[in-house]
């Protein structure tokens with residue numbers, strides 16, 4: 001193994017009680033690769049991402065980040081056991097997630113939202129933390145709002161702050177779960193531009209999105225999920241232009257129709 | 266008809282009574298916050314039996330008259346061999362009562378926080394304790410402040426019931442003076458005024474803290 005994958009998912013299963021949500025996912029993401037995950041509602045896209053950073057405990061298979069198994073270790077007998085919370089946190093320092101609902105902390109100013117994790121998790125001193133936080137805010141075009149509270153910002157601005165907050169932790173991998181789905185249409189572009197810049201800067205990205213045009217432009221690989229399985233994956237050009245499976249064809253057709261009716265409206 | 270000058274020589278006694286009212290009430294609020302915290306943890310925790318125990322506790326103290334609770338603490342505890350001085354028993358009874366209310370206030374404060382905020386904290390690497398201290402508690406305190414102010418005012422007023430079991434707080438002092446001077450209206454009016462003064466100040470303090478926290 002010359003260079004480990006950034007993310008390596010082997011036969012991943014997730015059950016909620018009796019509900020079998022992920023049914024054996026295999027997916028490799030190389031360092032610097034940009035992978036978009038598409039699929040219908042309830043197909044398991046969010047669950048897949050959330051298993052990677054262990055917001056959900058997966059119930060079968062393995063997730064490795066930079067070659068390191070996430071969440072579970074194996075005993076001498078080969079039985080998996082759950083690792084201590086702190087070990088899990090440490091193994092995930094290279095991964096940060098951006099959520100559909102931004103999830104900023106409303107009682108802190110924008111600058112404190114971005115600086116707090118640096119100070120608390122990395123023990124960076126206040127002045128330096130503020131400096132680094134300010135720099136990341138500038139990078140996403142939000143430097144001028146450092147003193148505002150999240151509630152005073154538009155959705156697009158909040159999402160850019162959330163991205164800056166993640167970036168400040170200097171992850172090598174970022175997970176995006178429908179980062180623009182909660183935004184008014186005219187605010188989608190500003191967030192997608194920031195994500196595109198990250199892609200061009202060589203960061204490893206896994207993006208759950210309904211923005212097919214964007215996925216086609218930035219992705220190295222697109223993964224189509226249906227009912228907890230990877231139905232089809234490949235380069236965006238092939239996947240979008242010559243879909244093989246009936247499910248994907250139908251998914252793309254209905255998506256095109258929705259776009260068409262939007263354009264008409 | 267009314268002769269309020271009769272009250273004046275006894276003002277120091279009334280003020281001493283007021284002081285013990287405040288001592289009893291504020292101790293009960295502070296201790297009730299600690300116990301209420303434990304109840305909130307129980308109510309929101311993973312152990313089903315503990316959730317049940319805490320829920321029953323809360324229903325009991327919310328659903329029975331405070332006077333009943335007081336009398337139980339005063340007479341039932343000595344019956345099983347625990348005898349406390351009246352003041353301590355009064356504080357205990359009010360604490361047990363207030364803890365039920367504060368536990369509920371805290372629980373709703375914690376449950377109001379969107380889960381996503383905690384997931385973001387965890388994802389960024391904050392420990393559960395750091396998340397509690399920097400994300401949850403500041404917001405919970407702020408959202409519970411109005412309810413906490415109300416609870417403090419309630420406890421100050423309810424502490425008057427403690428007079429029924431021989432603690433010389435404001436109400437009891439007023440009763441005693443009223444019957445020795447035959448001036449019940451004057452003494453109870455002044456006692457009422459003192460309660461009003463204290464609860465108004467509490468309300469003011471609460472609003473001030475709220476506005477402080479909002480801009481902080």
Ligand SMILES: Nc1ncnc2c1ncn2[C@@H]1O[C@H](COP(=O)(O)OP(=O)(O)OP(=O)(O)O)[C@@H](O)[C@H]1O
Pocket residue numbers: 016019021039040041042043044045046047048
């Ligand atoms: N906490 C949970 N408990 C039980 N079932 C859940 C839970 N979270 C998700 N599910 C179920 O798992 C399935 C996949 O959900 P998931 O959120 O991963 O879908 P998704 O592809 O992200 O959909 P969407 O596009 O609507 O966000 C759904 O059937 C959902 O009802």
Ligand SMILES: [Mg+2]
Pocket residue numbers: 045046047178
């Ligand atoms: Mg989802």
